[in-house]
Amino acid sequence: MKAEAEGIVSDEVRKRYNLGTHANPVFGEMYRRPATAAGAAIWAGEHLKDGGVLYSPAGGTHHGMPDHANGFCYFNDPVLAILAMREYGVRRIAYIDIDAHHPDGVEHAFATDPEVLMISVHEERRWPFKGHLEDRGVGSVFNLPVPRGFNDTEMEAIREELILPLVQAFRPEAIILQCGADAVTEDPLSRLMLSNNAHWAIVDALNGMAPRYLVLGGGGYNPWSVGRLWTGVWGTLLKREIPERLASEAEAILRQLSWPGRAAGRNPPEHWFTTLRDAPREGEFRTDVHGRLDALCARLKAWT
Ligand SMILES: [Zn+2]
Structure with a gap:
């Protein structure tokens, strides 16, 4: 909670709790998101x-x-x-x-x-x-x-x-x-x-x-x-x-997704939008x- 509120961790906290590392970064919902699950x-x-x-x-x-x-x-x-x-x-x-x-x-x-x-x-x-x-x-x-x-x-x-x-x-x-x-x-x-x-x-x-x-x-x-x-x-x-083909509301949600930084995200195949x-x-x-x-x-x- 403290790391989420402050947006930063000390070296001591990083070492002790493995927070603020590459695998477990400090981010805006780093407590609330996992706490919800x-x-x-x-x-x-x-x-x-x-x-x-x-x-x-x-x-x-x-x-x-x-x-x-x-x-x-x-x-x-x-x-x-x-x-x-x-x-x-x-x-x-x-x-x-x-x-x-x-x-x-x-x-x-x-x-x-x-x-x-x-x-x-x-x-x-x-x-x-x-x-x-x-x-x-x-x-x-x-x-x-x-x-x-x-x-x-x-x-x-x-x-x-x-x-x-x-x-x-x-x-x-x-x-x-x-x-x-x-x-x-x-x-x-x-x-x-x-x-x-x-x-x-x-x-x-x-x-x-x-x-x-x-x-x-x-x-x-x-x-x-x-x-x-x-x-x-x-x-x-x-x-x-x-369903074989998704309803248009569902398709619209899938079409709104983005995947920055990934080649596959630039040109997703059509079935990623229209099927489950x-x-x-x-x-x-x-x-x-x-x-x-x-x-x-x-x-x-x-x-x-
Ligand atoms: Zn996994």
Whole structure:
């Protein structure tokens, strides 16, 4: 709050809280913006006490650490959501994270908690360079790093063979999905090649597997792909059909977006304005992805 009010931090504060750095800059809403998402997460814990579905697209800041900012995450709203649910007696919580980056802050908080199932699918050899296949925590941590070019076919196999069976076996009282939008082809920060269909299929498949369901946003650095993906999440949760062509009001909003400093922002393709759904990006189910999935499936078998 002080850094936001003053617009500057001392060297001491920078060192102690990791604020005013390249990754966690001082900016005009640096407290209010993440605090709003954190407040939503805490409120979700209360609001979901008797069950329901909530969507908090401003949330999903999964890198935040207990005493310092990390990776443009000033607070860790997924952790706060889990803690808030616990306040209302919810014990078994499944946390699934399909952002391109590994949720190091959430794993830091709950890797030793057998009542939190953690599943993360993220790009290998990418910041924060955590989330290895071998990591287990106390046995409830499942990390699946994936190579460049990760496609819809591979994600479908992971969804059907790992994510859904694990969640089912765990019998959670609540599910939290971090649905970061940075694993699609159009995103500049990853080299993964999903279409937004992959995200929506997971959003839909998890819906109803537990009495409480909280869907969060996360990363996403192309304003068009983020807006289209997360709007589609909303429609999917509401069981609405995704239209082939957007209504003119929606199209007008997409046409008003800008993306300064990016080549793709100067000449965006027409379908970024007129549709929500990407064309599917199916591809080869590569042996290295297959092998890693098999390794985790073996753990799932031993676990159930
Ligand atoms: Zn990310």
